[in-house]
Every structure is written in C-alpha cells, then in structure tokens.
Amino acid sequence: METFEIILSTIDDWVWGPVMLVLLMGTGIFLTFRTRFLGWRNLGYALKSGLGKQARTKSGKGDISPFSALTTALAATIGTGNIVGVATAMVAGGPGALVWMWLSAFFGLTSKFSECMLAIKYREVNEQGEMSGGPMYTMKNAFKHKRFGAILGFLFALFAVIASFGIGDLTQANSITEALNNTFDIPQWISGIIITVLALVIIVGGIKTISKVSQVVVPLMAVFYIIAGLIVIIINYKNVPDGCVMIFKSAFSLEAAGGAGLGIFASSMMQAMRYGVARGVFSNEAGMGSAAITAAAASTNNHVHQGYINMTGTFWDTIVVCTITGLCIASSGVVGLTDAAGNAVTGSALTIAAFESALGPVGGWLVTIGIALFAFSTILGWEYHGEKAFEYILKSHKYNMIYRVFFSLIVYVGATTTLTIVWNFSDIANALMAIPNLICLLILSKEIADDMKEFQPTIKEKKHKKA
Secondary structure, three states, rough: OOHHHHHHHHHHHEEEOOHHHHHHHHEEEEEEHHOOOOOHOOOOHHHHHHHOOOHHHHOOOOOEOOOHHHHHHHHHOOHHHOHHHHHHHHHHOOOOOOHHHHHHHHHHHHHHHHHHHHHHOOEEEOOOEEOOOOHHHHHHOOOOOHHHHHHHHHHHHHHHHHHHHHHHHHHHHHHHHHHHHHHHHOHHHHHHHHHHHHHHHHHHOOOHHHHHHHHHHHHHHHHHHHHHHHHHHOOOOHHHHHHHHHHHHHOOOOOOOOHHHHHOOOHHHHHHHHHHHHHHHHHOOOOOOOOHHHOOOOEEEEHHHHHHHHHHHHHHHHHHHHHEEEEEEEOOOOOEEEEEOOEEEOOOHHHHHHHHHHHHHHHHHHHHHHHHHHHHHHHHHHHHHHHHHHHHHHHOOOOHHHHHHHHHHHHHHHOOOOOOOHHHHHHHHHHHHHHHHHHHHHHHHHHHHHHHHHHHHHHHHHHHHHH
C-alpha cells in the first residue's frame, strides 16, 4: 500500500508539473491574444452583467438564472484552495507566488469565458427537459471529426466523475470535520452526520435546489470572509506597504530568501511562478472545464453574454478572495513562522495565525467557519459537475438520482476518514480533465474569437445607451 501511495504521489507531481502548467497558462495566453484581449477589455461589462437585476431572472432557454449559474460554478471553485492553497503557495514558492496567481487568473479569464461560452452554444436538452452541457458535449457536437470528439468527450467525463468524488466530495468533507475538530473540538463523526444530511437534502433536489442554496450561501460566505480579511488588513495596516513590497520583490527575485525566513521558504522567481500558477489554476479552475458544466444550465438567449458572466468567476475567486488571504498573510508577518518542531507553518494553520495576529482566537474561529462554508459549497457545486458527466457516460438521466444519493452518502466517509490515496488519485484525475478540454479550446479558438467579435457591437450599443 505504501509503495502504491508513493507511485500515485509521483504521478500526481508529474501531471501537475511544468508541462501541465505551461499547457494551462499557454492556452490562456494564446486565447487572450487570439481574441484581442476582449475578455480583459470587457471585464467591466461582464461584472455589471453578472451583478445586475437581469442576471437574476430567466431570459431564455435554461434551467436556472444567469446569476445562479455563476454562483453555482463559484460554489465549486471557491473552496479550501482560497484559504489553504494560498498559504501553501506563499510558503513553498515565497510571498511572490501571489503575483503569479494573479497572472494565471488574468489569462485564465479568457479560458474560463471560452469553455463556458462553448458549453452553452453546444448544450443539449435531456429526456427530462433539463439542459446538459459542458466540454464533453462541446467536443461531441462541435468537432468535425466526430469519433475524435466522442473519445475526448468520454475521457473528460470519466475524469470529471472520478474528480467529483475525490476533490469535490471526500477531501472537502474531511477538510470541514478536521477544521471543526481542531478549533471547536467537535467530534468528526458528529459534524460528518450533519453535513451528510444537509448535503443529501440539498443535492437530491437537483440543480434547481443546489442553485437556490448557492445563490444565497456563496455571496454571503464570500462577503463574510472578505470583510473579516479586510479587518485583519486594516488592523495590520502599518505592515501592508512592506508586505506588498515583499510580495512583488519575491515574485521576480532570482535569489533565495534569507533573513527572517532563515531559508525555510524559497522565493526564487521560478519557485514563485511554479507554485503561484499551480495554486491559482487549482483555485479558479480556469481551463479545467468544470465550470462550463454549470454554465450550460443558465437561462440565456446568447451564449457569448453568459460566457462573459461566468468568466467573472475567475475574477472573484482569485483576484478578490485569494488576494484577501494573501494580503492578510503578508501584512501579519507570519510568513516563515515555524512550529515547536522547527517545521514551517503552512496551509490553514498559517492563515489562522495571520487572522489571530490581529483578532486573537476569534480570528481562528472565523477562518474555520470560512473553511467549513467554502468546502461545503464545493461539495454542492461538484456534485452537479459529476452528475452531468455521469449522465453523459451512461447516455441517460435515469441514474442521476442514484448518483446524487451515493455522492451524498460518500460525504460521511470523507468526513470521518483521511484518505491520502483518494486525494492523490482524484488530484490526478482533476489534472487529466484539463487535457481534452484544452485541446478542445485550441481547436475551436477561431470560432471563439469570431463569436466574441460578432457580439462586440452589442456590448458597444449597451454602453452607448447608458452613456
């Protein structure tokens, strides 16, 4: 068993290594240039469209409102990566990793737009009258070579189902119960029962119930965490300038960090780039294709318009939430902190230390509550991703309820058991999801650029009317 764990860990390190990061980042850069930076240029329009009143009402074919599609996708992406992942990146890659998280998000905007826009354009209506879409349907319906599209679509769906149980279910449940146990001494089996029952009640209702919960929980939990983080930053305001200087110097430094860090973390440019891009992609999932599955359920009359709305998920996830975590850590002086055994403090412990530096024990409670809310919302969002991938593989919606119940019950297994093998295996599946999706985006890049260009006069007209 130990040998198998080592093999899985080695494969995990390889699939999330430089080649994958270059492929993810490179695709985003290529699409950004090919679309003439329209994603960046129209970010203001996208943010207004996503937060406006019209986004909360159905305006075409689809199961849920445009805003619900965005928040349900965000439910899956805003997770422990925003709290634990940022801290891990800033220790392993130095504080400058945050800058590379931002850069991955800037180019990831176009990747997220592209996969979501295509998912809506090529979605189908299943036998139950529900929308079914995502990269697997895009590959199936958009590729001229149908066999090639079918093979890629099947592989994406297979890896998505595996990842849904691991990254989206078992590991999230374990994060919740461990955090509650460490902070509030709540036995894992008790919190496990509670979150399993809650998940079952919500998930059995399908996308409409999940979206109703997500459109309330996601904005509330994000605002809650952002306000708490801003309070920490304000209290530590004297250290913010030095913290920012440290972040940018570390991002482009070619020398290892010394001084107070005592060599605990390396902040060379390559390390910062490696961990920043990896954690950035892991956090916002731009290029992974998962968010596109939820985007396909949106009620909309135009696939490009909804693509812009879903694109903002990357902005909210990385540019806003991850930045709050990063600035809290940088301004609190906890980077390089060691525990009693002399090991570097990292992950949730580092974020808790940052919040506690300003708020005392209350800071730890706030981070724990944030982890619990973020992780639970991820369970809900990923259930829908996995369900639709499962439906695609079996070519029928008839078994969706079985998937929902099984997925919900597996929550308890994750809540009460730490499964390293499951984490590594699902992490590999998560990475392998990206490969067929990125191939799809590159093949259809001309179509993406043409559709964006065709929609541009509509955006200009709306801006002109408001002016």
